Amino acid sequence: MQTSSRLAIYALIELASNPDKPISAAEIGTKYRVSAHHLAKVLLTLGRAGLVQSVRGVGGGYTFTGNARRVTLLDIIALFEDTSTECRLSDPTKATPEEWALFDVNKEIDDIALATYGSITLATMLKHVERRRKSAPARTEGASES
């Protein structure tokens, strides 16, 4: 998953869990240890997709304007990266059986990843976050990000 996708998911979780309170890019950036500049670009894309709205003025920031029970992680990721599993062999007409075999394995992995992202809504993520919060101390096993 690319950094922009990950930041977008973090930002939307943050905004969807505080539906009545505008939150600034700086606040979100501080929490997730990323630059507000990068986050602002991500939020711009989310705004164009109708998922967030900016609120100007004192106490302003961004609010979530999507449907948390409908928007999936895949919907969000697709705003920032190509999620198709189309054949990416450089020249399929000349590909060897070895290349096709490896393609099959990678496609299997990609299909599972897409099905997983496509089945998890923001509302489900909010529940997951809550379970994580309750199960302190947080597990860190295998926590490296990809």
Added chain:
Amino acid sequence: MSNGMSQAAATGPCAEAGVTIRRAGADHLDQIVDLDARITGLAKPDYWADIFERYGTRRSHERFFLVAEAPDGTLAGMIAGEVRGWEFGSQPCGWVFMVSVDPGMRGQHVGECLFRAICDAFRKIGIDKVRTMVRRQDRLNMAFFRAEGMVAGPYIQLELDLDEDE
């Protein structure tokens, strides 16, 4: 659990859904066939009679075929599962193999109420894990089970096309 796991909870998803959970009875069969036919476009009375006979009448201490009834008695949804164990070393677990909600009553917590009821039934007989298998492309059921907290388990489903394995 008696035949009447019938009291809808005063709070929670069953109260929000306004349904009562019961074990399926023979008198539910016509509505079960009708609900399935409306969803799948295919009436399968023999199939459902067989499912009911196997999961609604036999080994009822570890097989559960539950229905959600609306206040007027109409079928709002159904769920079925059983205890399975020792497949490739698995400790006995609850296995949900069917859940279905009337399309007109979706988004009203009926499925959540049914799922929690069958989880409670498994829990009462000492089962601490529930599993299911869903098509990857089945976004509706995948999202439903995810929303109920299910995650990928330690098993992975594999298959072989016998026509190609020559």
